[in-house]
Amino acid sequence: MLDTASGAVSATLLTRDRDLGSRAAYPGLSGTWVRRGRTKVFYLGVRHPAHWLTLWRSLRSARFDLLYVNSVWSVFSILPIAATRLGLLRADRILVAPRGEFGSAALALHRARKRMFLAGWRWMLRGPRVLWHATGPQEVADIRGVLPRARIGVVAIGVGPEPRPAPADPPPADPPRLVFIGRISPMKNLDLVLAALAHVRARVRLDIYGPVEDARYWQRCEQLWSALPDPSVVSYRGELRPDQVGETFARYDASVQPTRGENFGNAIAESLAACCPVICSDRTPWTAVLRDGGGQVLTELTPVALGALVTRLAATSPEQRQAARAAAGEAYRRWWLDRPRISVLDQAWQAVSAPACRVPPQGRPS
Known part of the structure; x- marks a missing residue:
């Protein structure tokens, strides 16, 4: 996503310092800032207070046009959204990508826990400052099923990897x-x-x-x-x-x-x-x-x-x-x-630049 963004976008990326479920951090990256093109990346060890202090010192004086978070339930979404709504992190807009988490099957998993969370958290996800990234009409409907007045700022599905050539040799006559x-x-x-x-x-x-x-x-x-x-x-x-x-x-x-x-x-x-x-x-x-x-x-x-x-x-x-x-x-x-080549971040920038932009209930961009 960052590599395909245009030159109009510069980003600061916060991520964990290890893969999902791994006990080992990436060698030489934990607690450090790394430059990747126009993007600054910080690799956070969530159990290291010194990492949080380093991050806070770097971000407290910065001002951002947009805070973009992946997931509703992740701590990497909850804490930045709360910090922004409380004025501790200065970002003009928030763009939330639920990544399918509001689909009926996803909501059915740990349903009681998610209902309790939304009951206390819903107010943070409302208001004109909060936009949503849906990947198509179905996710537009899923988001509005949870938040009927949600403002859908971006409707864009991923591009996917570049196609590979078909293998030249037929598979062996073994079982499939x-x-x-x-x-x-x-x-x-x-x-x-x-x-x-x-x-x-x-x-x-x-x-x-x-x-x-x-x-x-x-x-x-x-x-x-x-x-x-x-x-x-x-x-x-x-x-x-x-x-x-x-x-x-x-x-x-x-x-x-x-x-x-x-x-x-x-x-x-x-x-x-x-x-x-x-x-x-x-x-x-x-x-x-x-x-x-x-x-x-x-x-x-x-x-x-x-x-x-x-x-x-x-x-x-x-x-x-x-x-x-x-x-x-x-x-x-x-x-x-057939996929459009504009990145999600550039579409998000367009949404921030045109704050009146809304997607009607059937999911067609207005």
Whole structure:
């Protein structure tokens, strides 16, 4: 996002000093400021008071046109928003990107806790200073379902990675190779994939990559895994670096992403860009791309329904799987070439410059 912004945008970025769930900080970065082009980046160790003091000394005299936060629930959103509303951080406007957190499936997880939080926090998210970043008409509706008078300042879906060339060699005549890459959490629905394999009588293999975000949920997944007729068809292969994701997708016949809901779906975009067809739920912005050749759409989130789609894939020949990989890459390329190239930050700047800008309820920019 920062690399694609125009020269009119300069930014200060605050982030954790480590990856999600990691106990180890990035070497040499914790508690330091780093310059990246026009952007200053601070890597914060949240349990280090000295880091907070360094950050406060750097920001207390600065003035910003916009505070942009990703997530409603994160401490990296709550604290800056509160500081701005209380005048401790000087920013003229606030732009909140809920990243799908107001979708019905996301709100259903820990529902009571989220309701209590919103009851006390809602006033901070109201008013003319607060704008919202939605990724399409559905998220506009989701935001307004929680905050009916929300001002939608930006409606923009991500661009996605650059398309990769289709693999030249056909896959071997082994069983189809499936992959799941993503956070291991209830929203990503890995347990449904494992339950579905119990309904697949044909030979397939599944490799799982990703950080274990929810340990109790991972225990449930392990129970489903061990209960399979042949648990050896499933392997957990740990986490991937960002630069490994695309090349990993490219080694598989299909990725399985039966997510409960996505406002974008970076793993889906990465898979399609690597010419790896996607078996995906219909609760993402990718349904049209999948039906255009990108993969298969799962309309019922049940083990039987997903098992039927996997069985259909298992019945294909290596040549058919190769053709499906090429079709997925072409479907993604058509989508990618049609995307607007203006960055979210430049759109946010336009929203700040035109404070009267509003998006009507049906989601069309006015």
